[in-house]
Amino acid sequence: MPLLILLCVLLLAAGLELARGYPTAGAGDARAYNSSMCQGSFACGGLNIHYPFYLSNESMVVDGVSQSYCGYPGMAVRCDDSRANATATLRLAGGTNYTVLGIDYDNHTITLADADVSNGVCPMVRHNVNIPREAWLNFTPTGNSTISFFLDCSFTTYVTVAPLPPPELVPINCTGGFGRGRSFLATQLGAPDGNWARACKEVYVAPVQTGEWLTSPESRGRLGSGGYREVLRRGFRLSWDPSAGPCFKCELSGGRCSYDQPGGFLGCLCSDGRVRSMDCGPKKTSKNAIIAVGCYAAALVLFVLLLVVSFLYVRKRRQHKMTSSSRLLKYSNSGGTPRSRGGSDLDSGGVHNLQTHHFAYEELEEATGGFSDTRELGDGGFGTVYKGQLRDGRMVAVKRLYNNGSRHVEQFLNEAAILSRLRHPNLVTFYGCTSSRSRELLLVYEYVPNGTVADHLQGHRAAERALPWPLRLNVAVEAAAALAYLHAIDPPVVHRDVKTTNILLDADFHVKVADFGLSRLFPLDGATHVSTAPQGTPGYVDPEYHQCYQLTDRSDVYSFGVVLAELISSKPAVDVTRDRDEINLASMAVGRIQRSELDQLVDAELGYGSDEATTRAITMVAELAFRCLQQNSEMRPPIREVLDGLRGIQEGGAKAKKYDVVVVPRSPNTVHAPWDSMSTTPSISL
Template structure:
């Protein structure tokens, strides 16, 4: 046997050497050169020339060898949406209109879409450049800070308005007692006590020469600021996307292909051929003919070797098939439960095939949402817009509609539908069904959760209502941990991968509904981690996952640790208006906890200073969060242990508050809000 293996290795070495001489390690793949890199992939849109390394959304294809992931000809993050007469570039969840692309200077000029068509524009979001993107802010960019709806009148401790600054005096900014300011960083008054009276603060990039000489000039505050916002700002990109392999590809006349995760796939060469590294188009015909003849001679040998390896691989796979991991061709790892196979794992209340998932027609959901009326839009759901709808049977629902049917988004759609169809837990959003894969559009249908997200109540537009008392926040932490414990305990386990306060919804009674499973991944039972490109939201992504590309269930624990800090601090996970070393809330929390400066982190309005019992519980939650935020994943507790600790703290809350009778304490979960039958009161299945 060892002699046979020796000969096989020699044969393979010969084949590899011949391939290197003749063909330069070709992948053997072909691609549609006209639609991915040719005439149909370039266009003039809104007066902007769109060509490599930019690419149009409709030029995104699935290469044969990489069918599991949508790929494109160009650099990551340079996808252009041709929206009528405008070329649009999406950064995070926000749209920016492209006014010019300088292919020589490697810069692109953008204007926020919220500015266009408005005589008194406002921008209520920060610029989010995905980590996988090739784009970076240029040195020509300055910043303006929007301080929205600041209230210096209400509340006994409200500080006075800083006298040097003048409010914006146009449009809706003049309505009501709340003031809004737009200032360059140099003109922001010192101290942050006054800015805490503002609903939100956002940083807006503009060209450096557009910053005002005098931010209190009446012409500036009455609408003069509009022109700098319309001029927009610039982003730059590196040649070859900063990739050595892409550089070699372009040096040999090829164009680089990447997938949606920012991974280099190969070099797209002339005549529809694809190479693993660089194109070999300069080889003469004799070399090509020799390569073809040599390749043909080796083909028989390779086929024989492949047959042997295939038989051995089949034998190995038969042994390995005892793993209960349910596979799918997509990167998200979607279960087979959509087909209702007999092998699907049991859940709390029966097998997957017993679950009821409805198929809706496009026309039915179009009617339910009033033709996807903008007035019914609830927000963004990761890779689609969510609308409120009313079904014919009277159910009020949330309908998620894909932005467009690119391969990556379709993959996430199928992933979320399949995962949700097999889950039943009172703290997970109820999935009602979806449209058929043959439908005009791909739509997901969920129960409607009416009370917004936890983020809305902590630091969003609902934060001024101060509806989330400390007992409520503790209950939210417990119920969210219960949902994650359930996901990690089922077989095969599920890692959510995008745990954050905007994905934790609240129903009318402020009970938790964890949502948005587009990035979730089924996890093998017999491994400690899965290697995959990092995905998630900045500020919540496990640093070990980001550095080592190794996803584990402790990645969710890290993200949940950030959620715990948000609950005790009322601060967002990322805020570029904070000090440099405190922009990331996780870093800020670890620093304050280690220095015993918890009073500088927590929301003092929750009773931290006035109620010793609340202070004790908030301190315990802070200590638990610090354990979840350990850099080393093995040092973090499993989510079940986190849940146990939180329940212990909640029991303390009940005892400290005289048996739970004090106003504001959350009652036990009501069975009236559960949409399915339950076998027991346990929130997680027994292992």
């Protein structure tokens, strides 16, 4: 199908190109010209110069005799390429050269600067700007102003009063070259007093661009000390009007104006090598053009037909996907996830006799107010979550699939199949999903009202400071208990997306781990899962999984280590504003712990350093996080051991409050140092 669409687009483009045709001669008496004597465009001084400007040494030959400009009269540009950096100059009346600073072909303006002011701190202005009569250039009506220079002035003869102070006049303080008398400049045309012109030996007016220097007293105060040089170097603008004279009609027809050396109009130079009186004439509709238009029409009809067929095909396939996904969802309720039925993926594991409640789409639509934006709780891994209330009064969270793409459907079915077999107080309760006959795929969970741990650590609820250290330690214990349950059931489940945004808090701040869209079922023999591409959230993904594409239960341990680092630091897992080697919180935590700089990692408001029991507990949690964040997965402890350690820290803290005694575990000396388990409790109760 994509190949057919590409073919159709190519046909359409070919039809358009053929339908354009070519201009043909409109007059039988057209003269010939030699266009090879003029360059189409040339580069000079970093500028791309082309018609209506042209090189000053170029001209055309018309009828073998007539000499013609290659552009508009008075717009010949000289390119001085004798130096390493070429300079484009334009000569105005009086033989004065001006450096070309820029050409704006869209707005028909050229910016020039006096070539004499490029050198020296206090250059002299020795001429006024005059434009040749035959030139097409004129001063732009806006954007230009002037500076008047009054050189070598003596007031003893003509002026009987003291000189006027600024802002009317600015004395020139530069030395040398200005004569024996005093010299001034004014940011307006002419002298403030008629006597000034008679008292000064030379008066010149230089055009400049309008700028802040005209209105700023600070800028004007620097003009007399050489600051006017920078103003002159910015140049001034001239414009040309292509709509004036016979050139408008000629250029509109695709030609170029031709003028003889005295400045008289010769004719319109056309692309077929002929010169016509006013324009290149209308395009003739040839037989080839008619055929081209027919091809274009046929290509257009074919294009529309293919679009219609493609639309119907995509629509039918989408409907088929929805039906297939519904069937797969029904299979998951009776024999496992879709992949487990194939028997070729490690997701297999015998999900039997799952009792999943099927909700009617209309009921969930009603419960969420028609999926109102005001009910939106957030975005999950592949769907938007809405708050709702069922008819029996239960508050629920409804996840709505973004679209029915194959990957999203697989994740949806995977989450439904896994959640249907899980029961633990620290896992979000799964109420059910829509049936195979539903118009959309929806998952229904218990509503957890207190937001996510990320909300309280770095999000919009961080200012509430509702998670003091004892609550944070309890969050770590309960989240580890949930993961230990997942890793211990038959078959084990690897969550694959452990992060603080997936750890919810109920009204009593108890943990509810959620979002199992990326989870995988594992066999009990401990084999690794090899995936085509690592999935997860940046900052939490196991680096060994990212490099080797091998997923194990220790991948969850690494992610949980990042969660522990967040709990003690209140810092996000990824922050591009931090130093390069500390953008990932995992790298920051390992480095700070290794360098005994824990005080620079821990959130100061938790009481670290001020309360002895809290300081010892945070230190032990940090060391647990250190073990979880090892690059080599074999060096990480299993989640059961992490849970035992956290419970030991929690119980030790309670005993410390009663007996003021805490046992601190030994800290590893390096990343690869052995660690003695601090298990203080018997086997985990699940």
